[in-house]
Amino acid sequence: MEFLVASAVGVLTGAGIYLILRLRTFPVILGLALLSYAVNVFIFASGRIAIGLPPVLSYDDRDYSDPLTQALVLTAIVISFGMTAVIVMMALGSFLETGDDGIDMTDGEDRR
């Protein structure tokens, strides 16, 4: 199972980075979304994985999966929504403003 999780993180990271390196805003946004998944799963998995042992206290004497990384990731998921929404809005604004959704500045534009 560890290998599946790790490879999933690797593939999501790779796909995310590839999309982030594209020249238009929309693929970059999708790439950031993929990268967020990868990062969230990465942080989550750094608490080591367990199956069927949710961190909800119970009376029978058993182990629990790591609650700390889960708490970290939970807020990260919500914040990444906020971040995605802001970037989407910026991309939309710049496209509507200039009619161009490229993310690299061309020579004619002011670089400052």
Added chain:
Amino acid sequence: MSLALIVALPFLGAFLPGLMIRSGRNACAVSAGAITSLALVMLGLHAPAVLRGEVIQTRIDWLPQLGLNANFFLDGLGLLFAGLILGIGLLIILYARFYLDRRDPMGQFYTYLLLFQGAMVGIVLSDNILLLLVFWELTSLSSFLLIGYWKHLPEGRQGARMALTVTGMGGLAMIAGMLILGQIVGSYDLSVILQNKEAIQASDWYLPALILILLGAFTKSAQFPFHFWLPHAMAAPTPVSAYLHSATMVKAGLFLMARLWPVLAGTPEWFYIVATTGLVTMVVAAKIALFKDDLKALLAFSTVSHLGLITMLLGFGTQAAATVAVFHIINHATFKAALFMVAGIVDHSTHTRDLKLLGGLRRAMPITFAITTIAALSMAGIPPLNGFLSKELMLEEASHTVWAGIPWLLPVLATIGALFSVAYSFRFLGHTFLGQPRSQLDHPHDPSVGLWGAPAFLTLLVVLIGLFPMLSAAWLIDAAASAVTGEAVAVNIYHWHGFTAAFWMSVIAILGGFVLLMLHAPLNRLWLATPRPEAKRIFDGIVEPLAALARGLTQRLHDGALTRYFAIATVAIVAAGFAAFLGGAHSPGLRPETPVEIVPLIGWFLLIASAAAIVSFHRNRLLALVLVGVIGLIVSVGFAYLAAPDLALTQISVEVVTVILLLLALNFVPKTTPFESTRLRRGRDGVIATLAGLGSGALIYALMMRDSAFPSISGYHLANAKTEGGGTNVVNVILVDFRGYDTFGEIVVLGIAALVIFALTEAILRAGPANDRLLTWVQDQRDAGDRHPLMLVVATRMVLPVAIMVGVYIFLRGHNEPGGGFIAGLVVAIALVMQYMASGFAWTEARQRVDYHALIAAGVLIAGAAGVGAWFTGTAFLTSDFGYVTLPPLAPFELATAMIFDAGVFLTVLGAVMLALASISRIALRAGEKVNTAPYDTDLPDGEVR
């Protein structure tokens, strides 16, 4: 606490004038004045104790590990300077109210002024040299804002930049010097450093520390050869010049030399560096001042000259000379600030400050003339005014100080400096007010009392100290000089010393000054004919190539190609990761692999396939978006499988809103991505992406196969969730209790993100190219045949109450079972978004009772209030409490204050998600999306959409 409060007050109050300007210029000035008065009163309450010789201390540990503590102390020297800063500050606030034009942004001015004031008070009251350095830099920054206050004037901007560069560089040197000093002593507390004279002067690092610290002091106090920035800073409004460049900021360097005098002074190094610099500065600047035609430039160089005089006195290293230095600091502040204000008044009423154009103003401006006469005569050192007293004492000290075995050098040069000083003082007075006007002036007149009140008050002090020095100033000089020298000082100031050397030097200076002024015209021609180094040109010659180099470098690095930055950053991060991984030691991976079951394996295949498909087909944007949704779904299912039910619930609800958001946005951007990058480029990106993927995958695999190197703090959370946080869902207890502070920060960030989205929408919808594009928007997709299907509308209406109930349920059980405010907020948000989707924006908005902004604000406030509530039980912010409540006929149930906090989380999440989505909908509305007011299309006759 009270000393820290005196320092904090101007900073806290700095917001007030900025806000009060809306109630008018008077309210604005009064608010600034009230803050300063309050600080002055608080200082005054300490004065009796300090004058008795006590030292008031306030100690607040801040970062004791670094030796950085917010320690303050108030002794005689601190009292003198703080009194000058706040007292003259008050006069300047009055003067500026009437000086500034109606078009000048007065709120900004007072805000900057108070920031500066706070920084200055901080310098003089700090007991920790690191803290002092912080305030020191703050004065540089706030004076930059003040000098460049008239942003439309290029001289103002250049002057501000030059002042910041020179004093900033000096500040950097001083940081190094102070750190050395702290290292020698082993403490950064001034009160400790001041006890260690022998250790410091015996250290090999004494000379480097001395030079570095003096660099800071000399640049700040405009000593030769760093004096050139001060005249250029005169482009500032006159109140700023009067405050910063005569009474306070330029004296910060003097303050520092006086503060460290007990441990640094008394060595030959100190004498030759400090006394010589001061002497040269005094003579050179006095000579230049005589040939300046601009009133403020004359005063600027005169200030430099007087600062040199005080530096020289401190440099002598004797107790008597240091006492005279303190006396002259007081006197100079009184007459020079008054003269600057006079220059401003003359400028105001004649619209020129050029001495070649002025003259004969004594009849038109009698009050100003009277003030100027007294202040200028004091500056010239004419008895019985206060300038005379300290200058006489200075000449006395100079007359018996031997420089490098040459007994006559110091007395002669000091007399020459005094002689020039007499000449330019008389020139200031004579060429402005006496004789005949040199040009046609436009009805010069005395200003209102608002403008002449402040300088008149200062002139009164000039006379008082001059006539009754023992009564009016000696007690303050005693206290301050005792603090400087570390020994009890009792001065005895009188006017007549007999026919001493100082007397004859004074006579020579006054007579010579007269003669020099008589010869001014031919001397001025000679001055203009001789070539002299232009400091500004030298400065620009050094700075401009450096700036060009920096600009070139920046432009090469920041060429605007964002993808290139990403590529470089990714490669760098991956390389750093590889290097760290290969360079570190690793334990073998001994954890057993968790067995793989068939269903998760299918999910994994789906995820890998979707990711591959996105990379291949990302040009079809809708398809790529759907595939991202698929991946999100598998990730949430994966969380559920891997024992993280809270994450699964959060991920799936976030997934829904994210996809809706992206769909809404996709409506307005092209639906496909064109082929642009070359095959080579795609290959390169592929390699980078693969490396990054391999790196992160390998890293997390290696991590999962090993146990933690250190015990995790998770065990603590598991053990104490029930007993301390009162809940069994440990994830939720961490969020709302153990790490409630972090969560509070997160919801604030989320709220800000939503407000940013709202603001961006407002910007897009303002008149402009974006708005034009929306107004002429042509839809490139076919409309759905039935935009608001009956089935969907009915279903969402039915589901709404159920969904809200589910939300409440998830919220309530959150503390003990998977759920909580985050998830509940998302679930309710989705239920509401469904209403928008089913019946359209306008229909829904018409029924919306609560503003989303208000939801966000209420959420943050409730969460904050829940945290503050803990204070009333005497515990720290956000400490939660819980108990069991019996409410028949229900079984006893538990209530925790953390639930109030969680309710705040719920409201913020709901408000933020809704505000983000509603903002994008408003863009659609502007683009001519047809609005229906009925819940569904079939209500309308012949299917027409209204």
